[in-house]
Amino acid sequence: xPQPVTAxxxxxxxxxxxxxxxxxxxxxxxxxxxxxxxxDGGARIAIHVDAKAxxxxxxxxxxxxDGTGALYARRRPCEWGTFxxxxxxxxxxxxxxDNHPDLTHVMAVSGACLPLRPVxxxxxxxxxxxxxxxxxxxxARDVGWTVGGLNEERFTLRFPFSYRRQRRLFDRYVxxxxxxxxxxxxxxGLVPHLGxxxxxxxxxxxxxxxGDPRRPEWDxxxxxxxxxxxxxxxxxxxxxSIDVESRSLTLAKFDTQGKPYVFYDDHLPLLVGSRAFVAxxxxxxxxxxxxxxxxxxxxxVADHEPHTDRLEALLDRAxxxxxxxxxxxxxxxxxxxxxxxxxKTARPYAVIYGFGDLFPGLAEWLEAGTGLTMxxxxxxxxxxEFAQDEAIGPGALSDSAAVRDxxxxxxxxxxxxxxPTEIGFLFSPRDRQSLNWFMxxxxxxxIHVATGAWIVPMLNSGMPFDDIRRAAALIQRAExxxxxxxxxxxxxxxxxxxxLADVIAQPQVPLRQMVxxxxxxxxxxxxxxPAMRNVAGVVPLLRRLANAGLRPRRMGDLRTLRAVTSxxxxxxxxxxxxxxxxxxxxxxxxxxxxPPGSACPPPGPAAVPTPxxxxxxxxxxxxxxxxxxxx
Amino acid sequence: xxxxxKSYRRxxxxxxxxxxxLGRAIRRRGRLTPVADRxxxxxxxxxxxxxxxxxxxxxxxxxxxxxxxxxxxxFLFVDNDSDDGSRAYLAxxxxxxxxxxxxxxxxxxxxxxxxxxxxxxxxxxxxxxxVDPDEFLVYPHCDTRPLRALTDWLDSSAVKSFPAMLLDxxxxxxxxxxxxxxxxxPFDIAAWFDPAxxxxxxxxxxxxxxxxxxxxxxxxxxxxxxxxxxxxxxPLVRWERPFVYVSSTHMLLPRALNMVxxxxxxxxxxxxxxxxxxLSTFVDKSAEExxxxxxxxxxxxxxxYHRGLQxxxxxxxxxxxxxxxxxxxxxLGLISRGNWV
Numbered sequence: 013x014p015q016p017v018t019a020x021x022x023x024x025x026x027x028x029x030x031x032x033x034x035x036x037x038x039x040x041x042x043x044x045x046x047x048x049x050x051x052d053g054g055a056r057i058a059i060h061v062d063a064k065a066x067x068x069x070x071x072x073x074x075x076x077x078d079g080t081g082a083l084y085a086r087r088r089p090c091e092w093g094t095f096x097x098x099x100x101x102x103x104x105x106x107x108x109x110d111n112h113p114d115l116t117h118v119m120a121v122s123g124a125c126l127p128l129r130p131v132x133x134x135x136x137x138x139x140x141x142x143x144x145x146x147x148x149x150x151x152a153r154d155v156g157w158t159v160g161g162l163n164e165e166r167f168t169l170r171f172p173f174s175y176r177r178q179r180r181l182f183d184r185y186v187x188x189x190x191x192x193x194x195x196x197x198x199x200x201g202l203v204p205h206l207g208x209x210x211x212x213x214x215x216x217x218x219x220x221x222x223g224d225p226r227r228p229e230w231d232x233x234x235x236x237x238x239x240x241x242x243x244x245x246x247x248x249x250x251x252x253s254i255d256v257e258s259r260s261l262t263l264a265k266f267d268t269q270g271k272p273y274v275f276y277d278d279h280l281p282l283l284v285g286s287r288a289f290v291a292x293x294x295x296x297x298x299x300x301x302x303x304x305x306x307x308x309x310x311x312x313v314a315d316h317e318p319h320t321d322r323l324e325a326l327l328d329r330a331x332x333x334x335x336x337x338x339x340x341x342x343x344x345x346x347x348x349x350x351x352x353x354x355x356k357t358a359r360p361y362a363v364i365y366g367f368g369d370l371f372p373g374l375a376e377w378l379e380a381g382t383g384l385t386m387x388x389x390x391x392x393x394x395x396x397e398f399a400q401d402e403a404i405g406p407g408a409l410s411d412s413a414a415v416r417d418x419x420x421x422x423x424x425x426x427x428x429x430x431x432p433t434e435i436g437f438l439f440s441p442r443d444r445q446s447l448n449w450f451m452x453x454x455x456x457x458x459i460h461v462a463t464g465a466w467i468v469p470m471l472n473s474g475m476p477f478d479d480i481r482r483a484a485a486l487i488q489r490a491e492x493x494x495x496x497x498x499x500x501x502x503x504x505x506x507x508x509x510x511x512l513a514d515v516i517a518q519p520q521v522p523l524r525q526m527v528x529x530x531x532x533x534x535x536x537x538x539x540x541x542p543a544m545r546n547v548a549g550v551v552p553l554l555r556r557l558a559n560a561g562l563r564p565r566r567m568g569d570l571r572t573l574r575a576v577t578s579x580x581x582x583x584x585x586x587x588x589x590x591x592x593x594x595x596x597x598x599x600x601x602x603x604x605x606x607p608p609g610s611a612c613p614p615p616g617p618a619a620v621p622t623p624x625x626x627x628x629x630x631x632x633x634x635x636x637x638x639x640x641x642x643x
Numbered sequence: 644x645x646x647x648x649k650s651y652r653r654x655x656x657x658x659x660x661x662x663x664x665l666g667r668a669i670r671r672r673g674r675l676t677p678v679a680d681r682x683x684x685x686x687x688x689x690x691x692x693x694x695x696x697x698x699x700x701x702x703x704x705x706x707x708x709x710x711x712x713x714x715x716x717x718f719l720f721v722d723n724d725s726d727d728g729s730r731a732y733l734a735x736x737x738x739x740x741x742x743x744x745x746x747x748x749x750x751x752x753x754x755x756x757x758x759x760x761x762x763x764x765x766x767x768x769x770x771x772x773x774v775d776p777d778e779f780l781v782y783p784h785c786d787t788r789p790l791r792a793l794t795d796w797l798d799s800s801a802v803k804s805f806p807a808m809l810l811d812x813x814x815x816x817x818x819x820x821x822x823x824x825x826x827x828x829p830f831d832i833a834a835w836f837d838p839a840x841x842x843x844x845x846x847x848x849x850x851x852x853x854x855x856x857x858x859x860x861x862x863x864x865x866x867x868x869x870x871x872x873x874x875x876x877x878p879l880v881r882w883e884r885p886f887v888y889v890s891s892t893h894m895l896l897p898r899a900l901n902m903v904x905x906x907x908x909x910x911x912x913x914x915x916x917x918x919x920x921x922l923s924t925f926v927d928k929s930a931e932e933x934x935x936x937x938x939x940x941x942x943x944x945x946x947x948y949h950r951g952l953q954x955x956x957x958x959x960x961x962x963x964x965x966x967x968x969x970x971x972x973x974x975l976g977l978i979s980r981g982n983w984v
Contacts, residue, residue, distance in 0.1 A: 267982045268982060269800060269801075271799055271800065273984060274795075274796060274799075276784070276787065276788050276792060277787055277788070278784065278787040278788070279984075295792055295795065296795075297789065297791060297792060297795075326984055327984060330980070330981075330982040330983075330984040331982055333909070333910050333979070333980070333981065333982065334905075334909050334910060334911070334981050334982035335908075335909045336908055336909060337905070337908050337909045337910040337979075338910065338976065341910075341976045342843055343843070343904075343910075343913070343976050343977065343978075343979065344806050344808045344843075344852060344854060344875060344903070344904060344913050344977075344978075345806055345903060345904045345905065345910055345911040345912065345913035345978075345979050345981070346904060346905055346908070346909065346910040346911070346979065347843060347845065347852055347904045347905070347906060348905070348906055348907065348908045349906045349907070352906065352907050352908050353908055354908035355908075404861075404960040404961070404962050405962070406839070406962060407837070407838045407839025407840055407962060408837035408838060408839065408840040408858075408861065408960055408962040408963055409839065409840050409962075410840060410860065410861040410865060412861075412865035412866065412868065414865065414866055414867065414868050415842065415856070415860060415861075415864075415865060415868040418842040418844065418855070418868050418869065419842035419843055419844060422841065422842050422843050423842070426839040426840070426841070427839075429839065429976065430838060430839040430975075
């Protein structure tokens with residue numbers, strides 16, 4: 013049993029005499045306990061019990077409240093969302109004011125409202141704000157007070173069907189009225205306002221509302237308004253009060269479904285910190301809360317006003333999680349439809365398309381230059397190639413291609429979500445293409461494309477020409493399809509595109525751009541460019557493919573290509589035995605060997621690094637190339 | 644074919660299927676022999692647990708203890724021909740009603756016929772949790788709020804079913820390394836799990852999500868993942884007479900009960916069933932089950948285990964995570980509190 017608070021309301025000099033109207037539906041035992049908290053604190057109380065409550069429970073409640081002077085209003089059957097709730101409140105308020113003419117304030121509470129602070133603190137708070145009405149009252153035009161419900165239409169449509177029992181009819185009738193633009197007029201002199209039904213008004217204002225000469229007219233009108241308990245007093249108070257403070261002293265927030273948030277034992281520290289006077293709703297089994305509250309504030313904070321920001325932030329976060337969820341998460345209770353994902357992936361990631369065919373050491377190079385975790389060909393058809401050739405990827409993802417292909421989207425999004433750092437991976441037309449649309453329409457994707465690069469690994473593969481031609485046809489078709497996705501109007505990814513000729517002619521341009529775009533921090537140390545594969549012989553191969561009936565496409569300007577590949581032949585001959593490039597050698601294609609006029613800018617400062625910078629900037633890479641050079 | 648006709652036909656087909664499952668459960672009700680019937684103790688808003696068990700005596704003490712603490716008011720057990728004394732143990736529990744049967748597990752739709760009858764007979768109007776003795780429910784706030792807080796909240800949200808996917812737990816090191824003593828917390832030994840290794844697909848006919856993956860897929864089904872066991876479960880349902888489980892507790896009919904996930908990007912509340920299968924008891928169990936051939940798809944799963952078990956599997960990887968609490972699971976995105984703050 014909570015400790016009765018015996019401090020009289022006159023502990024402070026201001027003469028506040030508080031009355032309480034309480035509406036109860038079920039759990040009358042609990043309501044009786046709450047009522048006793050109010051009367052023990054010195055408040056007068058008038059109780060309305062739903063006519064549908066069992067008579068035995070009502071008798072029990074009355075017995076429990078014997079001697080407290082509680083008043084009982086005529087019992088009406090109450091239904092959520094109807095005028096009966098307003099009538100019940102009006103009855104109780106009338107009863108209270110008639111029996112206790114000396115009251116200065118009246119507060120509306122429910123049987124499930126738990127006073128968090130003693131009544132005396134509430135009274136001294138009210139005394140400090142003489143003559144002020146605490147009622148949340150927001151104009152109905154201010155969209156956004158209601159959570160996912162009707163706003164202004166509450167006042168202009170008709171609602172003959174029960175929301176709870178005849179939901180389908182209710183929805184259809186609303187839609188019908190919207191369609192035919194039927195509306196009923198709002199009486200002159202009323203400006204619709206909405207707000208929480210848990211208010212605290214001065215007796216003066218409440219008497220003015222009860223005694224309003226046009227009240228029969230208002231009542232007739234509000235009888236047909238949707239959820240009038242959230243608009244009746246809120247609207248009328250604007251006619252009668254001169255000092256409205258538009259907030260509720262009761263902490264009651266509604267979730268996205270329009271039902272109040274429920275508080276449990278583990279909310280105790282938050283509720284204490286909120287310094288709210290009254291909270292609702294409390295779970296009936298939350299014994300620790302019922303035992304703890306109401307609790308008198310320690311002396312220095314006894315005068316503090318409620319500040320519920322922290323609690324409300326928690327509730328807002330919950331609403332956001334229910335409505336929008338965590339981006340990039342696919343799980344048993346969040347499986348968004350296509351394009352309803354609110355974020356397809358959790359974090360930005362890089363897709364390096366084609367470049368890997370041209371620069372064998374690209375992944376290591378990018379890892380060193382950008383700090384990304386660079387996986388290899390994640391979507392390779394035979395096996396998932398995680399970074400460092402791990403057999404188990406982040407989140408314990410398996411490297412089995414079959415498992416990945418069951419749910420490729422889930423694979424990629426899980427990988428991105430469970431990686432400790434941002435990731436990138438290599439991609440080529442040889443890989444599985446099932447995620448093309450997903451990545452292209454994902455704003456988190458940064459796709460760097462080198463078209464036509466797929467031809468390069470075929471150059472010195474030693475495959476028979478017939479096989480090359482067959483493979484080239486398939487690969488090229490895959491590439492064209494990917495590019496048509498990237499050309500569509502739906503693309504949300506950040507895409508940069510180069511063709512083979514451009515990359516070979518000026519490899520520093522796309523690579524620098526890549527590093528620049530993928531690095532969060534500015535001014536990364538310049539790294540030597542990664543070594544390029546031997547590209548000599550591309551043009552003859554392309555010509556041969558063309559003559560065999562397969563027209564190579566998206567290779568870039570053939571004249572440029574011819575110029576840059578033929579010019580590199582000598583350099584290639586020197587370069588091929590040392591593919592590591594740790595010695596700071598210029599990539600072959602960067603050596604201006606093209607015809608006059610071909611755009612080969614002087615190598616940038618980073619393109620001619622000293623061996624020392626190369627070694628310090630990428631110790632792992634030099635170790636790797638050293639290992640490779642050992643034999 | 645017009646769309647409405649297709650959906651109407653599907654509706655009829657699913658209704659027929661539901662009635663057939665229900666009918667065969669009712670027809671076979673006589674195969675259950677009551678051993679200890681204490682169902683008169685079930686109150687109007689009791690939370691019930693429905694369990695099928697066979698020779699799980701080692702696990703039962705902790706199982707009962709765990710769920711009593713969560714707030715299960717009454718357990719309804721079906722004992723399938725145990726010979727390890729577990730039947731007598733269960734019959735002696737004050738909050739357990741026990742039935743026994745010697746029928747084939749496989750021919751009884753893997754035990755679902757028995758459970759379907761008990762749900763039909765005793766479950767209606769209650770929140771019913773259908774689990775195996777090696778499954779332990781974890782839901783948001785389960786360390787501070789009893790199960791009734793969850794069911795009350797689900798009631799007020801007009802939600803009738805609560806999903807909890809199966810999370811395979813495994814020890815660090817070989818499964819057989821540390822013996823499981825009766826009554827101990829199995830997750831002191833099998834404390835590890837795969838945080839994000841799950842594939843999710845939608846089942847168009849029943850509307851449920853089909854989740855596979857985890858250590859079993861990784862270790863045993865890497866080359867044929869379609870055959871890996873399903874992990875999606877809907878164990879907690881506010882039961883009504885017409886409801887029926889279709890395949891284990893993976894999905895239900897009517898299919899609206901399977902819509903436990905949000906498709907507009909939001910998150911609904913969900914929990915998890917910690918699966919204490921991979922304990923030292925597992926090796927004997929899988930050998931026995933293989934022998935009996937009473938399991939799903941001709942015990943393919945158990946055959947795969949048995950093959951894998953020859954060299955004493957170790958599911959642990961450096962990416963495995965050690966189980967701490969529900970908050971950890973929520974951060975990882977395995978469960979969600981939805982808007983239940």
